[in-house]
Amino acid sequence: MLSIITLSILVLLSIVLIVILTSVTKLNAFASLFIVALLLAMVALPDKDVVQILKEGFGSTMASIGFLIIFGAIIAVVLEKTGGAISIANYILSKTGHGKAASAMGITGFIVGLPIFCDSGYIIMSGLVKSFSTKAKIALPFIAFVLATSLYSVHCLTPTHPGALAASGILNANIGMLILLGILFAIPATVAAFFWIKWQTRKNTYEETEPSKGEIGNEGQLPPVSLSLLPIATPLVLIAIGSLLAVMKVPESNFVLKGLAFIGQPIIALLIGTFLSLFLLKNRAVKSINSILESAIEKAGPILIVTGAGGMFGMVIKETGVGAYAGEFFLQTGLGLAVPFLIASILKTAQGSSTVAVITAASFVAPMLPALGLDSETGKLLAMISMGAGSMMVSHANDSYFWVVARFSGINSNTTLKVYSTATIVMGIVTFLCVWLTSFFIL
Template sequence: MSILVISFLVVLSIVLIVLLTSVTKLNAFASLFIVSLLLAITALPEKGIVDILKEGFGNTVASIGFLVIFGAIIATVLEKTSGASSIANYILSRTGHRNAASAMGISGFIVGLPIFCDSGYIIMSGLAKRFSSKAKVALTVIAFVLATSLYSVHCLTPTHPGALAASGILDANIGMLIVLGTLFAIPAALSAFLWIKWQTRSDLYKEREELHHEVPCEEQLPPVHLSLLPVVVPLLLIATGSLLTVLDISNSKMVLRGLAFIGQPIISLMIGVLLSLLLLKNKGIKDINRVLDSAIVKAGPILVVTGAGGMFGLVIKETGVGAYAGDFLLQTGLGLLVPFLIASTLKTAQGSSTVAIITTASLVVPMLPTLGLYSETGKLLTMLSMGAGSMMVSHANDSYFWVVSRFSGISPNIALKVFSSATAVMAVVTFLCVWLTSLFIL
């Protein structure tokens, strides 16, 4: 079978995934599995199809499984104990009501590190309305600043499923990705904040809505220092571990080697899990088991989808079309623009940032050597470029768009004008930051 025919089949398989997930609304795992199997049967008839599917699925789950589970546990504890609300209230008390939008953005950024953007917005939407009422700031501003701050870290950093799965497919350094993803999420969130403030400058957005959702009283909230521990400590440990790994401490003292060990993402997040349990009022085995059971139920579907993404990626890699496309694209000089454009197109077409970045990683990984991005630094920059692309654009085919619109009580038309346009700004600004950084370190 010629490479052109195989290339056509790969493109057709991507279109089929878009149609199945966005038009027919078929489950993401089912879509990825069906398309992977069909592509393997048609393009790889002489190879061990079942072995390829199993290897792609298994390797991906092995690389990100513990991270997904531990992240889900931390998120569940913060949700059930109102730890996220405690963080938000503390930040508001420090910034003052005049800076309520900034407080909401910072809160969303911190809470979004372990919690998925959909869940984070549902948890904090009531707080957004209270902040709006107290500070006399338009709900449109508060709600969309919260939504975009959550969105920035969701698209760029593990333990979120898209970035985790893609890092497994590309074999990127997850610890460094967490650090860099968090850093690059800052200009993404800041650009969205400025864009929203500018978009909502007219009197049209000055109306405020009454508070409809009950939120916990401040007396009922857990201490803020306990709420921050499971978020901040793992990040600091991972940053330290990544730095020590770069410095090569194999012949150093036991203390430094110990820091490098606990700085591995799996160990750091496990420590975060133990710290999160301090938030529980009742620390009996039954209470802890209820939290663990709830978290594992949430983690299961994520593991299944990310594993399916790895399976699809290996099938594409085995076809050889990625290397062929890399040779062709090398002549264009587009470099990091390639993963960004692919992820942007897929995100806008089918709505899911997770599916967009996983599919893009599957396409891009065979191209890395020919694009000059096969080094550790190149892989990290590729990951960040895909993360930026997976922000573009959240609109009516994205479930998160509807979560933001419905839980804030803001009309879809206004959400399209302000929130959707803000996600496009975030994508472009983030990619420009990644591209400028590549000029100095790649």
């Protein structure tokens, strides 16, 4: 039996190895997580059934989040292919006016970012960024980075996205409540980024740019905004109702409330959103629907595999007992919620992927929760948001999203580092401070 000190060193080395494999050697995230989980299990748990531990970690994660990722991917693909996301952006701009184009892009990014991954969302909306910048005579970096950070905030904090989903499964947190809290805490992050970017780009002069060819200019081709919003808003409303009823503990005799509680479960709510998204399709033939489903499954497949591998790595760490020991140590430091935040921050900055950072952090933090006093439902939720805040810091040159933002906006990397990367630091710190202050009232 290895000593707890030896086990702790092995776990730390395994995390360092994940960082090296994903960021230095550029090895696929699934392969990195699987190899490291297997090696750690073989070395640290020689007396246990290694294969069974790996299967249990992978399977339990898939059971908790698999359907959510698939349904979310279908909604995202439909919004992308039908122009629903562009329709929402145009509608918001028509209400705010060209003078507030940056605010319009921020609101659009926040809404569109709920079902769509930040990189996909930015690629879809990048044409509108250049068009809005030209029409409103607003500096391109201002409007581009506002869109980038609003998409990024919900990507890191809400479990409609793979990192937060996988981490919530590892921590066994209430996904419905986490979606609502994630959206709530993403608001101050987005607002803080907006004002930081506005201040950073205050001296920039407007330069004429050509509208992107990626923009869908003919609004007659776009679906109605009400129909575009339906697959996003309906699941959120249903989940909010379901979470509220879960807190209230619905009586068995009330079938209406039981029915609402059933459709308010995240899986059922997203399934309903998926059906509603199909109304955006002009061609609803089986062949057309199959094409959408195949695209979504192709998109969801790699994400499912990575999140499952993250759950597997988490199960191995849990079996070593290092997390509980580390929790006792950190408890004496009085850091509390800062522990999950700092771990996720270090991992994100070191290897670039918010998804890998939050999954790895959750694997490390989960066994610490009792020692940190965060094993209650509320404690798990706050720990999750803290890790989400940490997974925002710092998006720089080792993050693929950084390059998506720079290349699709046509802004040089130095400006992107100066404005966008520093904005992600502000977002992470502001979000964590909000979580920390909230903990005094609800924890």
